[in-house]
Amino acid sequence: MEKILRDIGKEAIDFLNELKGKEGIDKIIGRHGDDTTRVVDKKSEDYIFELLRNTGYKFLFVSEESGTINENNYDYIAVIDPLDGSTNFINGIPWSSVSIALYKNNEKNFIRSYAGVVANIFSKEIYTYYNGKSYINGNIVENVRPKSNIVLAYFGKKEIDKAYQILKKLEGFKIRTLGSSSLDMILICTGKAYFYFDIRDKIRNVDVAASTGFCSSLKIYPFNSRNEIITSSLESVDVIGEIMLTYDEELKKRLFL
Incomplete structure (x- = not known):
């Protein structure tokens, strides 16, 4: 297959x-x-x-x-x-x-x-x-060795305060907004970027299903702002909402202190 x-x-x-x-x-x-x-x-x-x-x-x-x-x-x-x-x-x-x-x-x-x-x-x-x-x-893919300070961040005007609360828990990062959620997530899971988040409540299952599968096979799982692994319907196009992804378990702990 x-x-x-x-x-x-x-x-x-x-x-x-x-x-x-x-x-x-x-x-x-x-x-x-x-x-x-x-x-x-x-x-x-x-x-x-x-x-x-x-x-x-x-x-x-x-x-x-x-x-x-x-x-x-x-x-x-x-x-x-x-x-x-x-x-x-x-x-x-x-x-x-x-x-x-x-x-x-x-x-x-x-x-x-x-x-x-x-x-x-x-x-x-x-x-x-x-x-x-x-x-x-x-x-x-074996022995991924992450070395990155790149943050892939997506938020609009109404999410600025929430984005600030997230970003203030990071240090020495560089923000990029590239425009393809599936490829963005793969950058995280191959160690080429550090943290991805989209808090616009727009991401759908079709946008990230395959990249979620790729990352999950590497034991890196996307989560939401409640620190829950994302879920979605498999029977129709479905809005997931917020999504975050990082290989750094320490960052996840800081995000939800």
């Missing part, structure tokens, strides 16, 4: 790279909540559905653009973000991805996906996980 998803990730980002710069791909064709669906989002989603169906398995699709699509007697639940960081993609900012998380058909626990892939469209790095192990470009 790891190889199947790695190949699907590669094909999906190759498809999207062929669409770069083409006229009309940024046209808005739908809205869902505060977000929009553009032509490129829908094209990517349709292509990913096709790639998954071609595996011979049946799926319950839970996807950002189309919501829930149920195939009878499905083998897996597929939670999909066909283009995470679409604004970056449209504007040529090299930080966007495709993400797919697969769950066994009877699974109810959001952090226990069976396998998945996050594929960086620009760098073409492929992050997969399967059977409790995480991989980068097919190579198993």
Whole structure:
């Protein structure tokens, strides 16, 4: 399954790279909540559905653009973000991805996906996980040695006070806001960034299902501002709300003193 998803990730980002710069791909064709669906989002989603169906398995699709699509007697639940960081993609900012998380058909626990892939469209790095192990470009991830002071922070005007209360518990950090939650989380779990938080109450299961699976395979679990591991429905697109992630257990203790 790891190889199947790695190949699907590669094909999906190759498809999207062929669409770069083409006229009309940024046209808005739908809205869902505060977000929009553009032509490129829908094209990517349709292509990913096709790639998954071609595996011979049946799926319950839970996807950002189309919501829930149920195939009878499905083998897996597929939670999909066909283009995470679409604004970056449209504007040529090299930080966007495709993400797919697969769950066994009877699974109810959001952090226990069976396998998945996050594929960086620009760098073409492929992050997969399967059977409790995480991989980068097919190579198993071992001995991650974190060395970073980068904080990936997302908050709006109404969350400034809350963000301040979080940030004052950190020392010597540098803030970045990159624009792809799935790739941001992988930076944490591979030791390239220190702490990620989004307190805007906007993050959905489709945004972070695959990156949660990748990180969980490395025993790094996303949590909320109540220090609870995040949960979500696997049957529909669902707002998770706040999310935080760090490899540093000491930081977690300081956050919740």
